[in-house]
Structure formats: structure tokens, C-alpha cells
Amino acid sequence: MPEQRTKRDTHSSTQRSSDRETRWLNAWYQGERWVYWLLPLEWLFRSVSAARRCFLRRFCQRHLPVPVIVVGNLSVGGTGKTPVIIALVRHLQKAGYRVGVVSRGYGSQAPEYPYVVSAASSATQAGDEPLAIWRATGCPVCIDADRVAAAQTLLQAGCDLILSDDGLQHYRLGRQIEVAVLDAARALGNGHCLPVGPLREPVARLREVDFAIVNQTQVDAEVHLDIPGQAPVIDMRLQPTHWFKVKDLTEVPLSQVTRGSAVHAVAGIGNPQRFFDTLTGLGVRPQCHIYRDHHRFSSADFSFKQPLPVVMTSKDAVKCQSFAEPDWLALEVEAVLDKRFWPLLTQAIERKTKI
Missing domain, CATH: 3.40.50 (Rossmann fold)
Incomplete structure (x- = not known):
């Protein structure tokens, strides 16, 4: 009986959590109006976020002696970043780079940080996404909430190009190239930042990225998103x-x-x-x-x-x-990315790092 209650309680807790998440997703992507009562909190979030970004970029950003490519997104939730990271690693490995990946390792419980993923690592130690990337590519993967420390660990291991997984807002780590991954089915929701909408930063942030990859997997016909800026828009399917x-x-x-x-x-x-x-x-x-x-x-x-x-x-x-x-x-x-992406990426690496 105690075991049954434990399972039932766990299921109920999971269900409540899922219901709360569904309510927020409906508000952000289905246009429910109640969420606009939270506009003052959005203004506060945007102000704090902008101040943090300015401070980190001006006083704390560290640049590495190797190319750094950041892959991330503006919205919370999944857009298909992990498969994109894996595709990038494989392509760059074939091009001759010794690629390393840094990740926050969300939910990981490593014995120490920075932590380098290995064959002995468990998902509990490494986190699900870093372990999946390591298994798919075999490239060095290092996790740490401080991505600069993780990247320096990979430099010592001989890596000559760093990919930062979900690092668009981690401004301490300097970068040469930014890649934003967006979901064609969900787009940018209602266009608002947290908590009114799903965005971590305003839509205008897309003006600064080098590439916008649009995951078209959930749509029957290609969806063309209105993305600000001049970055090439690359279609992708899983x-x-x-x-x-x-x-x-x-x-x-x-x-x-x-x-x-x-x-x-x-x-x-x-x-x-x-x-x-x-x-x-x-x-x-x-x-x-x-x-x-x-x-x-x-x-x-x-x-x-x-x-x-x-x-x-x-x-x-x-x-x-x-x-x-x-x-x-x-x-x-x-x-599977539009084939025109790969030569554009090569040109961007050569232009921005003067290789």
C-alpha cells in the first residue's frame, strides 16, 4: 500500500505540473488574454535582462583564442537545438576541426565542475542532452553553469573550435557566430517576454544573430517566419x-x-x-x-x-x-538543413576568425 500511494502521488504531482505547463503554453501560443495582466512583470523582466546583458558584455565577457559558435533560442522549451548541435559537430569534424561542446548540463549532479562527459557518465551526472550529444558524436562535451570554465577545460583538451549549447543568453562567453533555432509551428508565440510570453529576450534580438534556423518538422508546408534583421534564414527538418x-x-x-x-x-x-x-x-x-x-x-x-x-x-x-x-x-x-547553410557557415567562420 505505501508503494502504491507513492506511485499514485507521483503521478498526481506529474499531472498537476503538466496541467500548469499546458495552461502557460495555451496562454503564450493560443492567445489567451488573462496573461496580459502580467505586463508589469514583463517590463521588469526585460529591464533586468537588458541591464544584466549590458553589464556582462561590457565587464565580464571572456574571449577565447579559438572560434566559438553559440546555438540557442529566444523562447523557452524545445526548438530542436540538440539535433542541430549534433549536425554541426559532425560537419565540423569532417572539415577537420577538433570540436568541443559546452553545456550548462541542466539537472546534472556531477561529482565536480567542470565535468567532462565520458563512457562512464550517467544521465544523472551529465544531464540528458550532454550525454546524448556525446553518444551521437564522440566529441568532448564539458558541462558547467560557467561556460567559460567549461570552454577553457576543452581548450586544454586540444579542442580548436567550441560549440555552446543553449548559450545565446550566456554573455560571459564571447562568441564569433550566433545561431538561433526557432520552431515554425510555435513561431515566437505572442511575441512577448516572460512571463507574458515565451521569450527570454525581445524579438529584436534576432537582428544580431548570424543565422536563424527554422525547424519545419511539425508543419505540412514550409512556414515563412517574419524574422527581423539580415541573418540568413535556414530551413531544417528532423x-x-x-x-x-x-x-x-x-x-x-x-x-x-x-x-x-x-x-x-x-x-x-x-x-x-x-x-x-x-x-x-x-x-x-x-x-x-x-x-x-x-x-x-x-x-x-x-x-x-x-x-x-x-x-x-x-x-x-x-x-x-x-x-x-x-x-x-x-x-x-x-x-537535415538546407544545403546552402554549410558553405555560408564556412564563410562566416573564416571571415569572423580570420582563419
Whole structure:
């Protein structure tokens, strides 16, 4: 009985959290009016954010002797940054760079910081996204809330180009190139900053970035966003490549889950609907189980009444490997970017770093 109550209480807490998150998302993206009562808080947020940015850039910013590319977004929640990071790492590795990735490591509990991800790292120690990036690319990944310290650690390891994951607002770390990733389906919401809208900074911030990558995955036809500034707008889609077994990482083909099959689809990411839509596009019928971004999974989360196959994202898989059943599968996707992006990126690196 105590164990049952614990599971029931955990489920209720998760459900309440999900309901609160849904209410905010509806306000930001569906145009609910009650949120505009919070306009004074938005003005305060923007004032503090602008002052912080000015102070950090003027007095605290540190520049490194190697190129730094920051990948981030303006809005809270998922836009597809992690697959973009992985695509960038792979491309730059092929170009001959010794790439390293720095990340805040949200939710990580590393024994020390800066912490370099390794084969012995768990998702608890490293965080889900850094571990997923390391597994996909094999490049050095270092986590620390102080990205400057993390980057310096990678420099000592021999890296000659640094990628900063979700570092657009981490102004202590100087950068040569900024890449903003946006979601075509959600766009910029109501265009307001927190808490009235989903933005961390005003829309005008996009005037300063070097590239705006628009994730078109959830839309049938390409959506053209009205993005201020002169930065090239690059379309991107997330393409499923294969499944892999959560337990031992063995790759299996997409045909392993037959079209028309019903599955338990588990997602603890910033935009779970993107994952569910991808499954539907593969002909799979998902029973959707939504958890908060970076949710720390346990076996209790998988006590489903109906015995169906379990599938999840690759980001969630790193947190479930220790207790996964042998038949649980995770979907691997890759970011497919407009081909004109790659020569433009090369030109930007050469121009801004004088390589």
C-alpha cells in the first residue's frame, strides 16, 4: 500500500505540473488574454535582462583564442537545438576541426565542475542532452553553469573550435557566430517576454544573430517566419533515421515497429508533440505520455495498464537505460538543413576568425 500511494502521488504531482505547463503554453501560443495582466512583470523582466546583458558584455565577457559558435533560442522549451548541435559537430569534424561542446548540463549532479562527459557518465551526472550529444558524436562535451570554465577545460583538451549549447543568453562567453533555432509551428508565440510570453529576450534580438534556423518538422508546408534583421534564414527538418534499443543501444531499422502499431510513446522534452507527430508520420499510433522537459524517469513511470511496446526519444533514453526492458526502443533523428547553410557557415567562420 505505501508503494502504491507513492506511485499514485507521483503521478498526481506529474499531472498537476503538466496541467500548469499546458495552461502557460495555451496562454503564450493560443492567445489567451488573462496573461496580459502580467505586463508589469514583463517590463521588469526585460529591464533586468537588458541591464544584466549590458553589464556582462561590457565587464565580464571572456574571449577565447579559438572560434566559438553559440546555438540557442529566444523562447523557452524545445526548438530542436540538440539535433542541430549534433549536425554541426559532425560537419565540423569532417572539415577537420577538433570540436568541443559546452553545456550548462541542466539537472546534472556531477561529482565536480567542470565535468567532462565520458563512457562512464550517467544521465544523472551529465544531464540528458550532454550525454546524448556525446553518444551521437564522440566529441568532448564539458558541462558547467560557467561556460567559460567549461570552454577553457576543452581548450586544454586540444579542442580548436567550441560549440555552446543553449548559450545565446550566456554573455560571459564571447562568441564569433550566433545561431538561433526557432520552431515554425510555435513561431515566437505572442511575441512577448516572460512571463507574458515565451521569450527570454525581445524579438529584436534576432537582428544580431548570424543565422536563424527554422525547424519545419511539425508543419505540412514550409512556414515563412517574419524574422527581423539580415541573418540568413535556414530551413531544417528532423528526419528519423533508425530505432535503437534503450537497454544496449543496438540499432534496429525503422521497420522494426510496423505501420499501424499502437505504442506507448513517452516524452520528457520541451515540445513533446513534435515527437508524437513524427511517430504518426511513421504510421505508428502513439498513446502519448507527456512529462516535463528533463524529467528524471524511474521504472514507476512505465507502469502502463495496457501491454504495448514502449518508445521514446533518444534524449529520454539516456535516462532510462539502467532500468529499461530489452524491447524498449528510442527513435534517432537527424537535423537535415538546407544545403546552402554549410558553405555560408564556412564563410562566416573564416571571415569572423580570420582563419
